Amino acid sequence: MACDGLQSPTAAEEFTHVAEVAQLADDDGAELGPAVPTVLHAGADSRPGGRHHVGAEVEPADPTIADPSHHLGAGRVEQLLPAYYDFVRALNARGFVFMDFDGFWHADKAQLPAKLIVVRHDVHQRDIAPAYAMRAVEHALLAERSATYFVMLGFPPELGNTDVQQQYLDLITKLKADGVDVQPHISPNDLYVSQYQPSWGKKSLEQLHRMTDGDYTIEQYDDGVEITSVPHDPLDIRMINARFVELLTSYNQRWTAATGLTVRSYASHGSHLALNLILNNATMLDQRELIAAGVYEFDTYNTRVMNTLQYLSDNDELSWMDHPEQVADGQYQLLAHPRSWTPTLTAQRLAAATAAAEAAEAAAGDAQASGGASTRQQ
Ligand SMILES: [Zn+2]
Numbered sequence: 001m002a003c004d005g006l007q008s009p010t011a012a013e014e015f016t017h018v019a020e021v022a023q024l025a026d027d028d029g030a031e032l033g034p035a036v037p038t039v040l041h042a043g044a045d046s047r048p049g050g051r052h053h054v055g056a057e058v059e060p061a062d063p064t065i066a067d068p069s070h071h072l073g074a075g076r077v078e079q080l081l082p083a084y085y086d087f088v089r090a091l092n093a094r095g096f097v098f099m100d101f102d103g104f105w106h107a108d109k110a111q112l113p114a115k116l117i118v119v120r121h122d123v124h125q126r127d128i129a130p131a132y133a134m135r136a137v138e139h140a141l142l143a144e145r146s147a148t149y150f151v152m153l154g155f156p157p158e159l160g161n162t163d164v165q166q167q168y169l170d171l172i173t174k175l176k177a178d179g180v181d182v183q184p185h186i187s188p189n190d191l192y193v194s195q196y197q198p199s200w201g202k203k204s205l206e207q208l209h210r211m212t213d214g215d216y217t218i219e220q221y222d223d224g225v226e227i228t229s230v231p232h233d234p235l236d237i238r239m240i241n242a243r244f245v246e247l248l249t250s251y252n253q254r255w256t257a258a259t260g261l262t263v264r265s266y267a268s269h270g271s272h273l274a275l276n277l278i279l280n281n282a283t284m285l286d287q288r289e290l291i292a293a294g295v296y297e298f299d300t301y302n303t304r305v306m307n308t309l310q311y312l313s314d315n316d317e318l319s320w321m322d323h324p325e326q327v328a329d330g331q332y333q334l335l336a337h338p339r340s341w342t343p344t345l346t347a348q349r350l351a352a353a354t355a356a357a358e359a360a361e362a363a364a365g366d367a368q369a370s371g372g373a374s375t376r377q378q
Contacts, residue, residue, distance in 0.1 A: 080133035081130060081137055087324045097116050098138075100146060100147055100181040105305075120335050135174070148180075151171060155190065184263060188284055188285065205277055216278070217230065225283060237279070312334045314341070
């Protein structure tokens with residue numbers, strides 16, 4: 001048998017030849033790390049921990065997204081990811097402009113539309129199939145260059161899985177052909193630990209806290225952060241930064257070799273590594289020292305991004321996903337994971353919302369009944 005359909009096995013292998021050092025904890029679906037902008041730069045130990053991710057353990061089996069990449073009839077697009085279709089259409093109708101991160105970053109921030117959605121899609125393995133559907137929705141409803149897809153090609157814990165690497169590449173090939181902005185969804189901490197400190201991957205958060213207690217302070221500036229280590233530097237932050245520059249340079253070269261695309265930006269992954277709760281990927285990539293090295297222009301949690309755009313993330317599974325009228329006029333970074341908008345997860349979300357509303361109604365009824373009883377007693 002000759003080629004079995006793989007478009008570019010050598011490209012997939014670009015990211016698999018270091019798989020032997022990458023046997024770290026698997027990514028089971030939850031996101032850890034920066035989520036709430038108000039605490040994003042509050043300090044190394046204040047990054048939020050566990051991220052709520054409804055139904056993260058259950059893989060959807062939506063027939064509507066099983067083969068979303070080919071031969072979509074116009075009437076079918078709105079059925080692929082109905083909640084996302086309705087969300088985009090509703091905000092579009094209100095005059096929101098949708099923009100990708102490349103367009104946003106290079107725009108004059110003073111000239112940006114007052115109603116703006118800068119769209120970010122983090123694409124993990126579980127998001128690959130619905131990402132095709134998401135692209136179909138955007139192709140149907142939005143202008144070109146309206147969203148950036150941050151794809152998790154080359155994530156160390158997945159490097160042993162050539163099939164997954166190829167699935168990422170197939171998606172990137174499709175998006176590239178459509179002229180879409182495609183950039184890496186990346187965990188520098190995982191790159192670093194897998195390459196240089198495998199034993200850190202096994203340390204608990206408590207162990208790392210004991211190692212680092214009080215030693216790291218994050219200073220916030222208009223254009224990024226600086227991490228200072230006083231009195232001790234048990235993690236050797238200067239060495240980590242030097243290694244990060246090497247690792248990210250190498251990563252970018254492999255990305256370009258595999259995809260033909262140039263890396264300009266990253267979206268930080270909320271890694272499960274305990275280290276990521278001490279020195280978060282987003283904080284690390286927001287360091288002025290690293291940005292000045294010129295390996296990348298910005299991460300999506302960059303200070304200047306967060307100072308301009310409000311953060312609207314479906315990690316929080318909030319009701320706005322199904323009620324776009326709840327999104328006030330303004331300028332936003334929208335983080336939309338393709339999988340979170342599938343019909344299956346949308347149905348689960350709506351059912352949970354209904355159950356919560358019924359429970360609240362029942363509780364209100366009880367309160368009213370007891371209130372009435374106490375009134376009668378008076
Ligand atoms: Zn992620």
